[in-house]
Amino acid sequence: MARKNAKRILVVLSEYGYWGEELVGPLHHFDQRGYEVDFATPTGKRAHALPPSMDPGYIDPPLGRSVTSEEVARLTRELDGSDRLDDPLDISAWLPQRPYTSDDDYLRRLEEYHRAVALVEQELDAYDALLIVGGSGPIVDLGNNERLHEIILAFHRAGKPIAAECYGVTPLAFARDWEDRESIIRGKRVTGHCKEYDYKDGTGFLGTDFVMGPPPYPLEYILRDATGPDGRYIGNFGKETSVIVDFPFITGRSTPDSYLTGEKVVEVLEDGLRRFGW
Template identity: 65%
Template structure:
């Protein structure tokens, strides 16, 4: 019987002009011999096919041609076990951004991210079960999205060492010329094609066998007391309560943790202050929106689609948000001190609060999603504070992102009025990333449109510095691509890029071997 380790698998090869003819033939022959189907694809610009010309290195040599019928924007990426960006200069050509791509927007330092090929490979990078291959110059397709390269071990053609290093990658050298870092396989030139193909084959098999080691980067390296194996194997039954603002949450700050919880099999329940369906801020599903402090887009096309899907009540994902728990009905309101029956009403309040907090037994952790909305209906919401104190009193993890971290600063025991993060290490939206203008949020669908509230009414960093006290600390990590701090029982994430990492760290806190208790400081 023939050896067919890739039987039934599909391999995508991204090509364009100035490809290496022998490289493409090598992929077709070798992967096909292993039982896989090889699909050549590129950008067809609305045509049914495109013909590309190979490189010509020798004078008088006639270039070869290659006709492609598959446009990568029209395929289901999850159908593929591996995606390989061809060597030489196709990656440079595929980064091309036309006037149509830019949708009439002025060119800025984030425009390169909007190239369809860059967005396609970004989607692939977000799925660790798809093996990505980058020989020779191919990593040029990733340099517009440096966050996916940061901390990854790679090799590449010598001419692009500076580009790849500046993107935050770790340049490695091997005798074989091939570097494997979990779901990424790179080579320094096409001369190592055989070893490159074999490495991709091995990683595809590791995915099938469940033995693929997760990528460990500077941003995701577990603390010293957490083993590498503890990053993925979460199979215990868990239930997470996710608290969302009704005035607009930032899309990725829900999608990132939610996808993480879904992948490990956690159950999720949603909660809003009055039981209304939460809505994503419109700019959080707009890849053309330029974040004012950063001067670039913070939402890729793939993420924008995910946010739009969960924001749409007609989709299966969107239906998950249809009937959130009503916090107002669940937790009691504390009486006003001026009430003539204060003593009696406080007795009733404490009894109802006790029952409400006891009902948290079914949940293992709380996550507060960020965005502009929490400024309005979560940060100074007494019921939210009592909800947090309920999890805190049971010794259960509480995670918060971006402006959602404000809720932790204001969650205080009514007797001593000291924040529960006093003496703790936390992160949150730092002053360097705060807006002077351009923060939009909505109330509820059909009642209010997005509007520009200008700068936040408070600088979160200063609030957190005060709330943590002299024995704690606010850690902003300004200039670093991510900032997530674990100081049990709190997991705090600075902003949008930390969404997936915040979810991952919460999982490690619950089910790491041993459970994570301190990370990031």
């Protein structure tokens, strides 16, 4: 049960599959604190965990070992089978689509778009932090989702914590004000799925039979470029965990970093943590 005056977290999930521990881990810490948690997906469809993330026998090819414990697999199956993720917020209904420059009456439509975004920004003021959960799904429907970018920008303008894990870090690189087109993580320290951990084959997504080879982009390269000369991508390859706090951003590299990511979100909110891991 949420405590009186509890923090409120907006958690964004892909409709093409999230990695179980990357939701279970942060939720463990949010629930311990009695935080209120609202879930959102790109079109309001219920999110589901990727099957390998519920299987402790699944061997992660880059690591050559299982990355899911029996306990985490159980917790993921219980969450996925519960009604907690039912009826998520529909981001596509919440925020309008930015008009094309070729649309009729473009200027008036753009003004209307900005008015609508400003109203949503007022609604987002009810939240204390944002979390974008990773897995392969975000590659499909979160990375270049302009509506999600507007949500991220709203949290950024408000100076509120923005957390992301694994491929859920991608939208942070692409969230940009249209005036200067500069990534909001420029000059920041972040982590995210490193090149050594990318699949060479077998990247799959829920809701489709399509299975591709490696991911369509190496996230590490995108993050290195987006952070610019004054920032830094920190992969921590060879270390068991990699979580970086460079306020307002809390980024986790991959699955083993999920619980630590949630822990650091809590420390940012409760203790004023502004820097960790670098």
